[in-house]
Amino acid sequence: MPALKRLDQLLSNLGYCSRKEVRYLLKDKRVTVQGQYANSPALKVAPETVLVDGEVLDTPEGILVMLNKPLGYVCSHDSAEGMRIYDLLPARWESRNPKIVSVGRLDKDTTGLILVTDNTQLVHQLTSPKHHVDKLYEVTVDRPLQPDIIDAFAQGVVLGDGAEQCLPAKVEIISENIANVTLNEGKYHQVRRMFAACGYHVEALHRHQFGPFSLQDLMQGEWQAVTLPC
Numbered sequence: 001m002p003a004l005k006r007l008d009q010l011l012s013n014l015g016y017c018s019r020k021e022v023r024y025l026l027k028d029k030r031v032t033v034q035g036q037y038a039n040s041p042a043l044k045v046a047p048e049t050v051l052v053d054g055e056v057l058d059t060p061e062g063i064l065v066m067l068n069k070p071l072g073y074v075c076s077h078d079s080a081e082g083m084r085i086y087d088l089l090p091a092r093w094e095s096r097n098p099k100i101v102s103v104g105r106l107d108k109d110t111t112g113l114i115l116v117t118d119n120t121q122l123v124h125q126l127t128s129p130k131h132h133v134d135k136l137y138e139v140t141v142d143r144p145l146q147p148d149i150i151d152a153f154a155q156g157v158v159l160g161d162g163a164e165q166c167l168p169a170k171v172e173i174i175s176e177n178i179a180n181v182t183l184n185e186g187k188y189h190q191v192r193r194m195f196a197a198c199g200y201h202v203e204a205l206h207r208h209q210f211g212p213f214s215l216q217d218l219m220q221g222e223w224q225a226v227t228l229p230c
Contacts, residue, residue, distance in 0.1 A: 007033070008041035010050065014057055015095035025052070058092060059225070063100055064117045065089070066213050067223040075105040075114060085114060088221055093118075103127060103210070104186055112137075112207030113215045115226075122228070126211055132184040136209035137191055141200040144176045149198050153181070157194040166194060180208075 008022040017025060022041045025031050031038045032051045047060035067085055074081045077094070085102060086094055093100050096118055103115035103126050117123060126133050153169040169183035181191060192202045208215055218224060 004044040004046055006041070007031070007038055007043045007045050007050070010045065010047060010057075010060070011052070013097045014060060015092040015097075016052060058090070062117070062119055063093060063096070064115065064119065064122065064226055064228070065223045066215070066218065066226045067114050067116055068215055068218045068220045069106050069111055069114045070220045071111050072108060074108050075102040082108070085116070089116065089223060106207060107189060110205040110207065111220065112205075113210050113213060114207075115210060115213065116223075127186060129185065133211040134182055134184050134209070135186075135207060135211075137181045137183075138174075138178065138204075138206045138208060139181055139191060139195065139202055140178050140204035141195060142177070142203055143200065145173050145179055145200070147173070149173075149179075149200075152198055153194065157197050159187075159193050159197055166190065169194070177203075 008019040011017060011022050011025070011031070012019045016022075019041070022031075026038050026041065029037050030053050032054075033043060033045050034049045038045075038050075047057050050057055067088060069075075069085055073083045073085050073088070075085055077084065077086060077099075086100070089100070098118045098120060100116055100118045101120075101123060103117060103123050106112065106114050115126070125131060150171045150173070153171045156168050157166045158164070159166065164187070166187065167183070167185050169181060172180040174180055181194075183190065187193070191205055195202050212228070213226060
């Protein structure tokens with residue numbers, strides 16, 4: 001049987017209010033436990049027995065969502081950096097503890113799949129270089145792609161001044177200026193830098209897949225809850 005939690009701690013961790021503010025929810029009879037109005041912040045409860053304003057608690061088991069990131073959004077909590085991916089998600093989630101974070105990042109000029117979670121262990125599992133999680137990108141470049149780029153990526157592109165070499169990656173040329181690229185690293189601006197090292201400028205970059213997750217029909221700006229495949 002799962003351990004019971006203090007009501008004030010539970011509601012605070014899920015972003016409903018601070019622990020001190022729970023008493024106001026109780027005073028206004030907005031919280032019930034097993035169908036009865038709660039009268040003590042210290043009450044030990046099972047999350048599935050608690051309702052706030054007649055609604056079940058918002059994902060008490062934790063958050064894992066897949067978001068189709070639009071162009072111009074940043075994977076940052078700092079609103080000074082511009083439009084944030086977190087602005088596309090329920091506002092309450094940013095008050096949760098643990099805090100929600102993106103699994104890796106996509107830069108402002110990249111669109112596509114980004115995962116958001118409050119599970120720090122999962123973040124490590126999906127981003128650690130030790131786990132070699134594949135990511136699939138659609139890349140549009142500024143000039144016709146030459147077949148030799150397939151071998152260049154397969155051998156491991158050398159970046160910048162030659163001090164850094166990427167692991168082998170797979171390129172599939174889709175049309176004159178578009179290719180699919182599969183890699184399992186996460187270096188800074190890696191896809192753009194790999195193509196630049198081969199003499200191409202990336203004009204558009206979109207991530208379709210991240211490990212076992214795929215965008216499929218998810219529209220830009222939309223998100224959906226997902227679970228890890230067994």
